[in-house]
Amino acid sequence: MNPRILAATTGRILRQLRHDRRTIALLVVVPSALLTLVYFMYADQPTPPGQPSTFDRIALVMLGIFPFVIMFLVTSIAMLRERTSGTLERLLTTPLGKLDLLFGYGIAFGLAAAVQAAVAAGVAYWIFDLDTAGSSGLVIGIAVIDAVLGVALGLFCSAFARTEFQAVQFLPVVVVPQLLLCGLFVARDQMAGWLQALSDAFPLSYAIEALQEVGANAEPTGTMWRDVVVVLGAVVLALVLAAATLRRRSG
Amino acid sequence: MDDAIVVRDLLVDRGGRRVLDGISCTVPRGAVTGLLGPSGSGKTTFMRAVVGVQVVTGGTVTVLGEPAGTPALRRQVGYLTQAPSVYADLTVRENARYFAALHGRGRAEADQAISDVGLARAASQLVGTLSGGQRSRASLACALVGEPELVILDEPTVGQDPVLRADLWARFHAMAAAGTTLLVSSHVMDEAARCDRLLLIREGRLIADDSPAAIRAAAGVDDLDEAFLRLIRAGEPGPATAGREAS
Numbered sequence: 296m297n298p299r300i301l302a303a304t305t306g307r308i309l310r311q312l313r314h315d316r317r318t319i320a321l322l323v324v325v326p327s328a329l330l331t332l333v334y335f336m337y338a339d340q341p342t343p344p345g346q347p348s349t350f351d352r353i354a355l356v357m358l359g360i361f362p363f364v365i366m367f368l369v370t371s372i373a374m375l376r377e378r379t380s381g382t383l384e385r386l387l388t389t390p391l392g393k394l395d396l397l398f399g400y401g402i403a404f405g406l407a408a409a410v411q412a413a414v415a416a417g418v419a420y421w422i423f424d425l426d427t428a429g430s431s432g433l434v435i436g437i438a439v440i441d442a443v444l445g446v447a448l449g450l451f452c453s454a455f456a457r458t459e460f461q462a463v464q465f466l467p468v469v470v471v472p473q474l475l476l477c478g479l480f481v482a483r484d485q486m487a488g489w490l491q492a493l494s495d496a497f498p499l500s501y502a503i504e505a506l507q508e509v510g511a512n513a514e515p516t517g518t519m520w521r522d523v524v525v526v527l528g529a530v531v532l533a534l535v536l537a538a539a540t541l542r543r544r545s546g
Numbered sequence: 547m548d549d550a551i552v553v554r555d556l557l558v559d560r561g562g563r564r565v566l567d568g569i570s571c572t573v574p575r576g577a578v579t580g581l582l583g584p585s586g587s588g589k590t591t592f593m594r595a596v597v598g599v600q601v602v603t604g605g606t607v608t609v610l611g612e613p614a615g616t617p618a619l620r621r622q623v624g625y626l627t628q629a630p631s632v633y634a635d636l637t638v639r640e641n642a643r644y645f646a647a648l649h650g651r652g653r654a655e656a657d658q659a660i661s662d663v664g665l666a667r668a669a670s671q672l673v674g675t676l677s678g679g680q681r682s683r684a685s686l687a688c689a690l691v692g693e694p695e696l697v698i699l700d701e702p703t704v705g706q707d708p709v710l711r712a713d714l715w716a717r718f719h720a721m722a723a724a725g726t727t728l729l730v731s732s733h734v735m736d737e738a739a740r741c742d743r744l745l746l747i748r749e750g751r752l753i754a755d756d757s758p759a760a761i762r763a764a765a766g767v768d769d770l771d772e773a774f775l776r777l778i779r780a781g782e783p784g785p786a787t788a789g790r791e792a793s
Binding site: 299300303304306307310311314315380381382384385386387388389390391543544545546 | 559560561597598599600601615620621623625627629630631632633634635636640644645647648649650672688692
């Protein structure tokens with residue numbers, strides 16, 4: 296990796312995003328709009344005694360899921376565009392290293408996700424009175440790590456897509472099982488053994504558990520830190536695999 | 547003569563079909579070498595092999611003294627793909643500055659490359675809003691901005707108006723005079739006359755490798771188009787009149 300090339304690549308990706316005003320608006324507004332729906336869905340639901348309200352429980356998890364899903368999709372399409380427009384092949388004939396490109400995407404979309412997560416968290420805390428025992432800064436930090444996980448998985452999966460149709464199909468294949476088994480719908484320890492094993496293998500489960508730890512504890516817990524390390528490890532693994540699937544030579 | 551590119555017995559298969567069938571040739575330094583041939587003759591595949599992005603079946607390609615595709619060569623080789631490969635959602639200037647930065651060049655070089663291809667007035671326009679010809683010139687600017695020692699240009703003048711084409715060819719010769727090696731593909735024969743040296747490929751085989759004057763002399767005609775026709779007929783089985791010139 297070369298810091299100058301990495302910075303130029305990150306800047307280039309952010310500039311592309313800046314020219315796409317509608318995407319920026321969607322990135323910033325959609326999570327807050329969906330949180331609004333969730334708020335009113337549960338507004339009249341009774342809160343079980345001694346437990347967080349249903350909105351608090353779901354909104355907290357949503358803050359981690361939005362950036363993950365959205366950045367996965369955005370990255371898959373962005374990388375596929377690099378392939379189909381020929382810019383990827385051209386980049387690979389320049390001094391750019393594969394990791395410069397992959398980390399460039401990770402940093403650029405990570406920054407976009409930070410803005411998105413901050414706005415969504417602001418709406419959740421200030422407008423809808425989201426209540427978490429731990430700090431909102433930790434919630435936003437974990438949401439950004441979730442986004443970077445989405446970017447890394449998107450970069451890796453885009454290697455297996457030749458067309459936009461295929462790229463979009465990776466959402467139900469890669470993202471939806473992780474959503475179903477992350478503990479949002481059924482608590483992880485109440486699932487059948489084989490489902491728990493699957494859930495343990497999915498990085499999103501750790502991301503969601505980390506958020507739930509912040510929700511339930513005033514101070515960062517050991518479990519939360521372990522979860523953050525697991526997610527970051529999954530990010531590095533996905534980026535290394537993505538680099539391995541980027542071939543400078545083709546047939 | 548000092549050669550920038552040395553190709554020996556190059557074999558390339560794509561999609562189960564032999565695309566390049568035993569090509570051996572050299573490209574001299576500091577000159578404009580034309581790669582001529584009809585569409586589908588293997589020009590792009592040959593260029594990809596020189597740049598080092600093509601999986602080859604056999605033979606060797608040596609570029610500036612090193613095997614094609616060696617990491618150090620990526621600083622010294624500029625490649626223009628046939629389809630313009632620039633970012634449609636960035637301006638011409640943003641594209642040029644990005645590719646300049648990849649080669650360790652700055653804003654001044656980026657602006658120079660843009661004006662060299664005649665796009666100074668469109669510099670702040672999004673590439674997606676340019677005409678086809680302008681877009682391919684934006685792509686050309688990005689190939690030249692790193693001031694590479696070897697420039698591989700795949701059909702750089704397609705869709706350009708005659709004045710601009712003449713300007714671009716003058717620019718290529720100025721670069722060659724300054725020591726840059728250029729390999730330029732075209733399927734238009736009137737561009738062949740502008741080259742210092744010509745490689746003619748047909749159906750994956752090298753049919754001619756000489757200067758335009760020598761090719762005219764060998765075929766015995768003044769018109770290069772006609773000369774190539776005779777060389778092709780001479781290489782085919784059946785009655786042949788002209789001698790086959792291949793060095």
